[in-house]
Amino acid sequence: MAINAKTLNETEFFYGHKACAGCGGSLAVRIALKVLGENAVAVLPAGCMSAVGFNFPQLCFGNNAIISTFAGTASMLTGVEAGLRAQGITDFHAVGFAGDGGTAICYDNEAYMNTGIQKSSLTPFGARTTTTPAGKNIRGNLRPKKNLFEIVAAHGIPYAATASVGYLNDFMRKVEKAKNIRGTKYIHVLAPCPTGWGVKTDETVEIAKEVVDCGLWYLAEYENGEFTLNRRPKEFSDVSAYLRRQSRFKHLTDEDIEIITRSRDEKWEFINQNFK
Amino acid sequence: MAKKFLSGNEAFAYGVRLARPQVISAYPITPQTIVVEKLSEFVEDGSLNAEFIHVESEHSALSCAMGASSVGARAFTATSSQGLLYMAECLPYAAGGRFPIVMMNANRSTALPWNIYGDQRDSISQLDSGWIQAYACNAQEALDLALMSFYIAEHKDVSTPFMANLDGFVLTHTYEVVDVPTAEQADAFLPKYQTDNKMDLQKPRNLAFSAGPDTNTYFKYREHLGILNAYKIIDEAEERFAKIFGRRYTGLTESYRTEDADYILITLGSLSGLVREVVDELRKEGSRVGLLRLRYLRPFPNEEIAATVKNAKAVAVLEKDISFGNEGTVYTNVNSALQKAKLRIPSSDYIGGLGGRNISKEEIKIIFDELEQQQSTVKFLGIGGETNGN
Numbered sequence: 001m002a003i004n005a006k007t008l009n010e011t012e013f014f015y016g017h018k019a020c021a022g023c024g025g026s027l028a029v030r031i032a033l034k035v036l037g038e039n040a041v042a043v044l045p046a047g048c049m050s051a052v053g054f055n056f057p058q059l060c061f062g063n064n065a066i067i068s069t070f071a072g073t074a075s076m077l078t079g080v081e082a083g084l085r086a087q088g089i090t091d092f093h094a095v096g097f098a099g100d101g102g103t104a105i106c107y108d109n110e111a112y113m114n115t116g117i118q119k120s121s122l123t124p125f126g127a128r129t130t131t132t133p134a135g136k137n138i139r140g141n142l143r144p145k146k147n148l149f150e151i152v153a154a155h156g157i158p159y160a161a162t163a164s165v166g167y168l169n170d171f172m173r174k175v176e177k178a179k180n181i182r183g184t185k186y187i188h189v190l191a192p193c194p195t196g197w198g199v200k201t202d203e204t205v206e207i208a209k210e211v212v213d214c215g216l217w218y219l220a221e222y223e224n225g226e227f228t229l230n231r232r233p234k235e236f237s238d239v240s241a242y243l244r245r246q247s248r249f250k251h252l253t254d255e256d257i258e259i260i261t262r263s264r265d266e267k268w269e270f271i272n273q274n275f276k
Numbered sequence: 277m278a279k280k281f282l283s284g285n286e287a288f289a290y291g292v293r294l295a296r297p298q299v300i301s302a303y304p305i306t307p308q309t310i311v312v313e314k315l316s317e318f319v320e321d322g323s324l325n326a327e328f329i330h331v332e333s334e335h336s337a338l339s340c341a342m343g344a345s346s347v348g349a350r351a352f353t354a355t356s357s358q359g360l361l362y363m364a365e366c367l368p369y370a371a372g373g374r375f376p377i378v379m380m381n382a383n384r385s386t387a388l389p390w391n392i393y394g395d396q397r398d399s400i401s402q403l404d405s406g407w408i409q410a411y412a413c414n415a416q417e418a419l420d421l422a423l424m425s426f427y428i429a430e431h432k433d434v435s436t437p438f439m440a441n442l443d444g445f446v447l448t449h450t451y452e453v454v455d456v457p458t459a460e461q462a463d464a465f466l467p468k469y470q471t472d473n474k475m476d477l478q479k480p481r482n483l484a485f486s487a488g489p490d491t492n493t494y495f496k497y498r499e500h501l502g503i504l505n506a507y508k509i510i511d512e513a514e515e516r517f518a519k520i521f522g523r524r525y526t527g528l529t530e531s532y533r534t535e536d537a538d539y540i541l542i543t544l545g546s547l548s549g550l551v552r553e554v555v556d557e558l559r560k561e562g563s564r565v566g567l568l569r570l571r572y573l574r575p576f577p578n579e580e581i582a583a584t585v586k587n588a589k590a591v592a593v594l595e596k597d598i599s600f601g602n603e604g605t606v607y608t609n610v611n612s613a614l615q616k617a618k619l620r621i622p623s624s625d626y627i628g629g630l631g632g633r634n635i636s637k638e639e640i641k642i643i644f645d646e647l648e649q650q651q652s653t654v655k656f657l658g659i660g661g662e663t664n665g666n
Contacts, residue, residue, distance in 0.1 A: 039477055043343070056491055059482035064475035066346050067484040069365055072339035075331055079299060079343020079351070080475070082327040086298035086349050092477060 003176045004169050009034040013062040019052040022201030024165045024191030024208060025107040026052065029097055031168060032105055032187075035175040036093045038063055041080055043096045045073045048114040049107070073098050093179055103178045103185040106148065109193035117196040121146040124216070125263070126256050127248045129196075134251040144263065152186045153222040160222040163189040166208030170219055170230060190217050198247025207245070213237040215264045220275060227275040239264065277461070277521075282454045284447040287415040288354075288380050288440070289314035290454075291422025293324045294462035297352040297378075299344035301329040301337045306392050307444040308356040308382040315352075334359035338366035338377070345375035346483055348474035350426065353377065356444065357384035357398045364402065370437045371406025372499060373484050374473050376429035377437045379407075380422070383545065383596070384444040385631040393632020394444035395596035396545065400573070400605050406499055408438045408506050409573040411544045413530075415452040418442055420523060423462060427513045430469050433505040443546040445632065450546075457521055465520050506575050528577035530569040531584050533559060537566030539647040540585050542610055543594040544570040547635060551594070554640040565644050576609055582617030590622040590650040592643050594657070596629035603654045622650040628657030 013033035019026040025048050033040055042065040044050045050067040053060040068076035073096040081094045096104040111129050112118040118131040124145040128134040132141040153160045159181045163171040171189055178185035192208050194201045211217040214237045219230040240257045243249040252260075282290065289311045292300075300319070302312040318324035327344075331337045334355050341351040355363060360381055370377055381399050385391040399409060408429065412418040421440045429438035442448050475481050487495050511527055518524040530548075533555055534540055541551055548569040558565045568584050568591075570577060585591050591614075595606040602608065607625035614621055626643055628635045639657055 038480070041347070041475055041477075051486070054482055054485035056485045056487045059485055061482050062480065064477070064480045065482050066343075066475060067486075068343075069335075069339055069369055071335060072342075072366065075301075075336035075339035076343035076346075078329055078331070078336075079301060079340035079345075080347055081343075082299045082301075082329055082340070083344030083347040083349030083351070086327045086344070087347070089347075089477065 003035060003172045008172065009037060011038070011062070013038070013040070014053065014060060016058060017053040017060040018055070019048070020193070020195050020201070022194040022204045023048075024193060024204045025049055025109055027165050027204070028105065028107040028171070028189045028191045031172060032095065032097075032175045033063060035172050036095055036179055039092045040064070041084070041092050041094050042066070043068050043073055043077045043080060043094070045098045046070045047098060048109070049097055051114050074104065077104070103187070105175070106186070106188045107191040108188060109191050109196060110145070111193070111196050113193045113196045122148065126243075126252050126260060128251060129248070139251055139253070139256060140248075149186075149188045149220070149222070153227070156225070157186060158183040158223070160186040161188070162218060162220050163187055164208045164212050164217060164219065165189060165191050166205050166210070166212060167219060167231070174221070196248070198250070199245060207242070210237060210242050214239045214242045215268060216242065216260070218271060220271070229271055229275040277458060278456050280454055280456050281451055282415055283310065283449050283451050284412070284415045284418045284442045285310035285382070285449065286314055287419040287454045288422045288442060289318070290456050291419040292352055293318050294423055294457060294459060295378075295426045295466055296324070296350065297326050298349040299327045299329065299341065299351045300353065301331050301340035301344070301351070302353050303331055303334050303337045303355070303359060305334070305356045305359040307384060307448045308354050308359070308380065310448070311354045311380055334363040335366060338363045338370060338379070341377045342366065342370050342373060342375050345370075345377050346373070346475055348469065348471055348476070350430070350469045351375075351377045352379070354380040354382070356382040357386050360398045360402065361386060364405070367402055367405035367407060369484075372495070374435040374499070374502065375437060376435055378422070378425045378429055379437065379439050381439050381441050382444045382448045383441050391631040392444070394446050395630045395632065396441070397597050397630075399439060399441050400597040403574060403605065406436065406503065407574065408436055408503060409441065410438070410571060411441045411573070412447065413546050413548050413569060414447070415450070415454050416523075417525075418447065419454055419456065420517065420521070420525070423457075423466060424513045424517055426469075427466055427516075428506055428509050430471070431509045432471070434502055434509050435471070435473060436502045436506065441545065447546040455523075461520055465516060503575055510572070525571070527580065528570070528572040528575065529580040529584065530571055532567040532569070534566030534568055534584050536564055538564040538589045539644055540566045540568050540588045540591045541594055541640070541643060542568045542570065542581070542591060542606070544573070544606065545596075547594065547596075547629065550635065550637060551640055554637050554644070558641065558644055563644065570606070573606070573609070576613070578613040578616060581610060581613040582619060585614070585621060586617070586619055588621055590624070590647045592624040592626055592647055594626045594628055594640070594643065598627045598630070607654070622652050624652055625654040626657045627655065633658065
């Protein structure tokens with residue numbers, strides 16, 4: 001039975017936490033845990049989801065969950081898997097929410113939001129953060145967003161995918177698929193942060209759709225050494241409309257937007273040539 | 277029991293095999309490599325049924341061991357020097373999480389300057405990380421410590437990770453005849469690891485959480501109590517060990533000819549073998565000298581030190597460690613023990629063996645000579661370097 005909003009597990013595994021209103025990351029975690037079910041063992045590094053979900057005595061995961069060190073998600077996840085396997089336990093799903101290892105889900109909010117909106121390797125070109133201020137001399141982040149999906153796929157793992165909380169059915173389907181594949185799986189889900197992006201708290205899902213519709217993000221999978229595109233917008237929606245509605249991009253000039261549009265087109269040329 | 281000719285590293289690996297860890301995660305570093313090579317051979321030949329995880333760094337090695345321990349598996353890792361420092365973030369993490377991981381550390385100098393030989397600045401720099409710290413003096417003790425460390429660390433009253441230290445090269449690479457117990461004996465000694473401090477599919481838990489200013493002190497206090505409880509559990513383990521294996525250890529310290537000694541040298545690790553010889557020679561000449569070996573630095577043997585040296589005229593600490601800008605850390609700890617016991621005994625500190633520098637019998641004799649002057653000084657052994665604090 002295909003997983004969708006109707007067939008989704010009604011049990012909640014992530015609730016009572018103190019994430020910001022409209023948090024895309026908590027939506028991704030909540031939905032992924034519903035798909036993975038009660039035998040999920042989650043490893044989360046120090047970051048937003050651990051900061052909002054693990055405050056003793058208010059512990060917010062209904063399944064087994066643990067915070068790892070900041071750089072230790074994959075290694076701790078490996079230890080959890082090995083430790084359970086060594087005890088003959090096999091009916092579990094080890095999942096990391098960040099980085100890479102088991103099933104790893106990277107909720108991408110495009111900056112270090114937990115510490116107050118600093119530039120990360122996933123911050124897109126042009127975005128204003130507290131460490132890439134937009135001033136007269138430098139207009140926000142000068143580096144392009146790192147292509148984590150294809151970097152991870154280059155390791156030849158059995159399954160990697162991109163997703164967006166704006167297209168939840170697609171995300172749920174990918175988590176379900178990853179759950180049933182053996183080995184290391186990676187899902188990179190774009191999860192807007194209203195606080196960091198400067199949009200209204202009820203616009204999270206809408207803007208997570210729009211970023212896909214305007215072509216600045218894409219829904220794809222990597223399997224058996226091949227890339228597949230899951231959604232091809234017939235015509236891209238307006239990039240400048242997507243950018244201008246977020247305060248982190250408010251300072252961008254027409255030339256900046258031209259640069260962003262050009263790099264989008266180059267990316268899609270690559271996708272058209274290399275993705276099924 | 278079978279006799280084998282083993283290096284310290286190999287002896288420790290045999291001890292670990294007898295403890296049947298379920299997960300081993302490790303990254304190679306000189307002079308620790310042989311212990312993980314040996315263990316991977318044991319896994320390959322089927323004599324050890326463990327998951328051997330080849331991680332990409334020492335930080336990952338301990339992070340992985342914590343993951344295994346967090347689901348109730350017995351976990352082991354090993355490192356040295358730069359590797360220990362690289363995993364430093366994970367050390368208090370494992371202690372605070374009360375994950376009773378056992379780690380062997382091959383004591384080695386730390387860069388800069390680069391140096392692969394033995395001193396104890398690596399482990400002593402991590403004394404405050406919440407781990408039990410033991411120092412072996414020979415290969416037999418290394419093997420026995422490997423087995424006992426799991427018993428002590430995993431005891432429900434302790435639940436604290438355990439760092440077993442072996443002097444790099446001098447102990448890790450030196451061969452001795454070692455009694456290797458049988459698996460039956462080891463199984464009779466070491467119970468299976470059982471804990472409630474784990475993620476359990478039947479009873480889901482959230483572990484390694486945040487605790488704010490109002491609750492944090494309680495967690496840290498309990499962590500402190502856990503490592504203090506090791507005092508009595510070390511005795512319990514050694515008692516049990518003596519019954520099964522017929523070898524008896526002496527708790528947090530080991531004293532040699534100290535009963536009537538006027539001058540006592542305090543040291544740790546494999547160096548104590550040489551000091552023991554010097555004590556015998558000086559005793560023949562009529563000097564009333566003795567040796568106190570610290571087997572554990574955490575928990576710290578405050579009472580044992582005070583009880584042993586209370587009638588001495590002066591004591592000296594000989595250590596392969598320096599806390600720059602102050603003095604050797606073992607010396608600081610020993611002085612604290614003396615002060616708490618209201619003992620006013622002159623004490624001196626000798627910093628020696630840094631970067632593997634040889635310590636000679638003659639130098640140890642000079643220390644005993646200087647003890648008779650009953651001064652309190654801090655000296656760098658063998659280079660004439662003297663400091664008097666500030």
